[in-house]
Amino acid sequence: MEPLSWFEILARIAQQLLPVWVALVLTYALSIRFKRRLGLYGKLFDSTVGMIGFGIVMFWLFVALFANFVVTHDSLSQVSGMRNAVPGSALRDPRDLYPYYLLGGDSLARDVFSRMVMGAREVLRIAPFAAMISFMIGITLGLPAGYFAGKLDTGLTFLANLVLAFPVILLFFLLVAPEIQETPIPRVMAGILFLVPILFVTVLLNARFFTQPAKRNLYVGIVLAVGAWAYLGLVFNADPVGLWSMSPNLLNVFVAVVFVNAPTVFRIVRGITLDIKTRDYVAAAQTRGEGPWYIMLWEILPNARGPLIVDFCLRIGYTTILLGTLGFFGLGVSPESPDWGSTINAGRRLLTVYPHPALVPALSLMSLVLGLNLLADGLREESLRD
Amino acid sequence: MLLFLFRRIGLMLVTALCLTFIVFALTNMPAKLETLAKTQAGSRMTDAEVDRWLERNGYASPMLVRYGEWLGVLPGWVRTDDGGTVTGRCVALRDTPEAAGERCGILQGDWGFSTRFRAGVAEVLSARLGATGLLMMWVLIVMVPMALIVGILAGMREGSRTDRALSTVAIASTATPEYVSGVLLIALLASSTVGLSPLLVSWGWIDGPVLFQGNARSALEDITLSNFTLPVLTIALYGMGYVARITRASMTEVMTQQYIRTARLKGVSFGKIVVKHALRNALIAPFTVIMLQIPWLLNGVVISEVLFSYPGFGWTLYEAAVNNDIELLLASSVVAVVVVLVTQLISDVGYVYLNPRIRIS
C-alpha cells in the first residue's frame, strides 16, 4: 500500500480522536450555557487565554480518558518491518490490525501515535495526583506554620529550605536509584507522605462538624476507612481488593516528585496565611471562640484559594516537566512506558535522521504544559477581577 | 546588618551540615557501596571479593565514623597490611605515610578523592566550576536582557496586542523544558540531514556541514559561536520566560501607580516615563527573581551539559551521581547549598538596596 499524504494522516488522526472532539464540544457547550452559575470556573469562559488553555488541557485529559478508543495499535507491540517507519507508512501485513502507522514507527517498530496517546494517560495519571498530594502536605503544614508562627514555624521553614537547597537532580539521583528501591526508605517516606492527606481530610471534617458528633463520626469514619484502604494498597502494596496499587518503581518516582514539590507549596501557603491571619474576619472568628483548626481550614484556606488554584495548575505542568526529566536521565517509570519523558529520551538518539519519534511526544509535552500555563493565567486574571 | 549576615552564615553552615549528612547516608548504603566496589575493582567480582575490597579501602567502619572522617573531626582510617605497608585516607590524600593517624577532612581543607575521575575533589571541582561559570555567564548575558526587554515591552501597555503576543512567547518558553528545547534545537540547527543546515549548505551560506555544533566538548578549549550557542540558548530559553513574566507583572503594577499617572498628566512623553520613572521600581522584583533563578538554573545546567557533553559542574554532578562517587557528590552538594544560600542572601540584600522603604531589622 502507498504511504499516506500529510492531509490523509491529519484526517485519519482527527477521525481517531472523534470521542475527544465530542466530549470537548459537549464540555464547552454546557459550560458556556451555564457559565453564570459556575463561579470561578464559569468566569474562565470570559477570558480568551483561559479558554484556550482550558481547551488544550481538556483535550489531553479526554485523550487520556478515551485512550483505549483512540489508539490504533497496542502501545507496546512491535510490528516487523516498521522500525523507524515514516509517518503514514502502511503495515506490511496488516491482517486484523489498523493498516497504517499514522505518525510512524519508533526505533523498536512501535506505533508513535498510539504511544503518544497512551503516554498522555501515563502522564495525566501521575502528575495531577502528585501535585494534589504535594498540595495537601503543603497546606497541612503551611497553615499551622503561618498561623501559630513561633518555634513550629522556624522548624518547618528550616526543613523546607533544606529540601529546597538540594539541587532537584541530585535528589532524584539519590532517591530514584534502584538500590534505594530495595531499602525501606521509599516505603517509609510514602508512609509519612500519604498519611498527611488522610490527616488533612479528617481534621478538615472534624473541625467543621465538631458540633454535630453524629455527622462527624459518619464522615470521618468513611474517610478513615477509604483512606486506610488506599493507604494499605499504595504504601504496602497490600490492598486486599487490588484496586489501589503502585509498583515499587512508580512509588519511588511518586515519592520523589512529591518530596520536591511539597516544600514550595508549604512556603506559598505559609506566606498567604501570614497575610490573611491579620484580617478582620479571622479576628472575628477568634472572638467567636472557634478552634484554631476551624479558623485555618474554614476561614483562611477558602480565602487563599485563588492563588492556590493558579499555582496548582502551574504545578501540574511543572510536575509533568519533572517526570520528563526523570525519564530523560533514565530514572523514570517502567522502561517500556510510553510516558513522554522516556519516549523523548529514547527518540533523541536517532533524532537527526528520524525526528518523528522524539518530536511527537516533545510537542505533546510542550502543548500540555503550555495549556496548563495559559489556564493558570486565565484563572489568575479572572480571580483578580473579583 | 552584621548580625543579620552572621545569622545567615550560621544557618548556611547548619544547612550544609544536614544536607551533607543526608547525602552521605544515602550514598553509603550497603548496596551503593557494593556498586562502588564493582565500578572500582571489576564489575564481575564475587561478594567475598567486594567485602575484602571495602575492608581494604576503609569503607568497612561504621557510617557515622566515616562521616566524621570526612568532616575532619575524627582521624582518617589507617590500615597496615601483612607486608607492613601503611595505607589510609590521609596517606592517600597527602601522599606521605607520616600522615597516617591525622585528621584530614573538609575542616582541614581536604575535600577528598574522586573515585570516578581519579583526582583530588578540589582539583576536579574547581576546573569544572570554572567551565560552568563561563556557561552561566553567557546564559545570563543572553537571558537577562532578553527577558527584561520582553517583560518591559509587554508590561508597558497591559492588554495590548504586543502584550498578548510577548506574553504568549514567554509562556511558551517556560513550557519548554531544556530536554525538549535542546532536542528541538539540535534537530533544527545542528543536523546535517534535517532542519536548517542542509538548506543553508545548499544555498552556500555556511562552509561546514552544520550551522551550529550539537556538541560542546570543544568549548572546553576554545569557546566559539558555533560550539557554545546551543547549550547557552537551551538554558536561557527556559529561564527567560519566567523572568519576563515577573518583569511584566511588576511593570504593569508600576504603570498603574499614582506618580506615573501624575507624570502623564503633566505631559511627560511615554518613553521618558518608562525609562525615567517606571524602570527602577519595576526592576526590583525581577532582580530578586533573577538571583533566585540562578540555583534553579542548575537543573538546566545539568541537562544541558549532559546533552551537549560539556564537562562543567552539572556534568560532574551527573557523573558523580551515576558512579556513586561519594566524596565528589558531597563536595558538589556543599557547592550547591552555598550557591543557593548565597544567591538568597544577595537577593535579600539587593532588595533592601534597591528599595529604600525596607530596612532589615
Place this chain on the structure above:
Amino acid sequence: MKDFSQEAVDRVHPAADVYARDYRAGKLSRREFLTRATALGLAAPAAYGLIGLAAPSVAQAQTPTMGGTLKMQMAIKAQRDPRTWDWSELANACRGWLEYLVDYQRDGTLLPVLLEGWEASDDAKTYTLRVRPGVKWNNGDDFTAADVAHNFERWCDGSVEGNSMATRMGSLVENNMVREGGIEIVDDLTVRINLSQPDIALMVSVADYPAAVMHPSFTGDDPVANPIGTGPYLPVSYEPGIGAVVERNADHTWWNEGNGAYLDRIEFIDLGTDPAAWVASAESGEIDLNYQAQGDIIDIFDAIGMPRTEAVTAATIAVRFNQENEPYDNKDVRKALQLAVSNAIVLELGYNDLGTVAENHHVCPIHPEYAELAPLTVDGAAARAAIEAAGLGDYEFELISIDEPWQAETCDAVAAQIRDAGINIKRTILPGATFWNDWTKYPFSATEWNMRPLGVQILNLAYRTGVPWNEAAFSNEEFDTLLDQANGIADADARREVMHRLEEIMQEEGVLIQPYWRSIFRNARPNVHGAEMHPTFVVDYVKYWLS
C-alpha cells in the same frame, strides 16, 4: 636447550595437522583453523601454508604515511591494575606503551609480539615460550625471561580482587597462586609453563586484553601514572570521562621500529554513552572514528561520510533464566518462554539484523566443535498453554536488562514476543553501575557475553555446576561429565559428537534464550587506515595511520 627449541620449530604440532585436515574437509572455518593452529605455536605463514594458502601480505596496498593526529571517540575510564581490567577500553588506551606476549589478529591468527614464538607439547600441558631478543623497556631495562615469568605470577595471583587473569590461567593456578613448578625460567630468553591439565586455550588467554605485560617495578595501581612499557608511545594526559592523549615517545627505541607507530599523536575523546553525542561530534568534525556503533547509528555514520567496518564474532546476549528462582525452577516454564520467542524477529527488531540467528545453546557455528541441531520452533499458542498449565496464567514475568541501548532493545523485542503470545511480562532496565551488582542472581535477565575462540570455553565458564559466572544456576550432572570429557578431546570431530549432546541438553533444559550472534561495527573517515573493527574490540593504534 638450543637443540630443543630448534627441533620444536621444525616440528609441526600433531593437532595442527588434524586441524588442517578439518579445514580441508570444510569442518573448520579458515579463521578457526588459523586461531587454533597458531595457538599451538605455528607461525601464521606456516599455518596458512599448512592449508595451502599464501599468507596475506602484511604490506598494505598503500604504504603508511608517518605523522598526523587521530581523534577517536572512546570511553576513558578510571585506570587500575591491568589484570583487573574489565573493559577493553581500559586496555586500548594503554596499548601504545603496554604490549602483549601475543596479539589476537583480525583474521583470527595469533601474532607473536614480545615472544618470538612458542611450542606446545603434544598433550597441551607444557608450553615453551621463546622471548623476543633485543626488546627494551622504555626506562632502558632489557626485557627478559624473568619479566615473562613475573607476569605469569602476577596473572596467577587469585588473592587480588577482580583479577580475571587468574581464571584464564586455568590449571596453572593452585591455591590462588602459581602451582609448584608451574613456571620454569630455562634461560634468559626461554620460559617453560607446566600445566596440570591440558589447556588448548592458554595462548589465546595471554592475548586477551587484561594480559598486558608489566614492568617488575609496577606495584598494581595505575599504569598511566607510571608508564613503563615496551611500546613506542607515552601518555600525555588521561582524564576519566573526558579523554586521553598519547604521543610518540621520542626517547625510546622500539623493538619493532618501522612497522607501526605512524601517528604522532592520538586523542581519545570520551563523549559518554549517548550515541547522539558521537554523531553530533562527528558532524562537526571533532572525531575521525568511533569506538563501536550499533543499530541505526551505524547507518547515520555511513551517511555522514564515515563508512563502516565489520567484524563477525561469537559475541552474543544471553537472556537467561536463573533456575534457583521461582518460577524459573520449573523447566516447563523456561521452555514455554523459549517457545514464544522467534530469535529471527529479535535479531531484526532488537539488533537491526546485524548478526546471525542463534539456537539457545551458546555454541556458535564458527566454533570448531559446533554441531548442527534441528531448527527451533516458535509457537505462541503452545507457549501460552504451557504457562497456563504451570498455573501461571496471571503471573507477571519480569525481564531485567542493563541500560545499554542494543541490549535494552533486544530485551524489549523478546518481551514483546512473549507478550504477543498472551503472557504477562514487564521490563526493568537498570543503569550500568547497578546492574552488575547482582548480575548472576536476577531471576530473568540478559547478559552480554564476549567472544571466546572455543565452544567449550564458554560452557566451562558459564554453565558448569557451581562456577562463579554460572548466572543461570544451571546444574546438570550429565552435562558436567560430558563437558569434562570434551575438554580432554583435542580433535574437533571427536569433540563434536560430545558437543552435539551438550547442545541438546542446553536446549532440552531450556537454559536460556540466546537470540543471535552479533556482528560489531566501527565507522571511520576514509583517510583513516588500519583501524578496522576488531572482533575483540582491540584498538591497536600503533598500527593506525592517516593519509
